[in-house]
Amino acid sequence: MTEIELTGLTGMSTPFDVYCCDAYGNNCILVSTVNTNIPPTIIIPLPPIFHTYPSVVIRLSNCINCDYQELVYCS
Numbered sequence: 001m002t003e004i005e006l007t008g009l010t011g012m013s014t015p016f017d018v019y020c021c022d023a024y025g026n027n028c029i030l031v032s033t034v035n036t037n038i039p040p041t042i043i044i045p046l047p048p049i050f051h052t053y054p055s056v057v058i059r060l061s062n063c064i065n066c067d068y069q070e071l072v073y074c075s
Contacts, residue, residue: 001053001074003033003045006034007058009038016062023055023071 015035021028032044059069
């Protein structure tokens with residue numbers, strides 16, 4: 001998986017950090033800090049370590065300790 005596409009998000013105030021982790025939720029790497037509302041769609045490139053992974057966990061976290069995570073499969 002070389003990139004993720006965020007098409008919509010509700011219930012999370014900006015700014016928030018986007019982390020990419022392995023499928024077990026470990027080895028998380030900060031991949032972006034988002035300062036705008038979604039939509040519009042944003043595309044975030046992933047570090048090369050994740051390019052061969054069939055799935056990753058995407059974790060969003062903001063400054064008021066609101067966290068969301070989801071397992072995403074490569075399409």
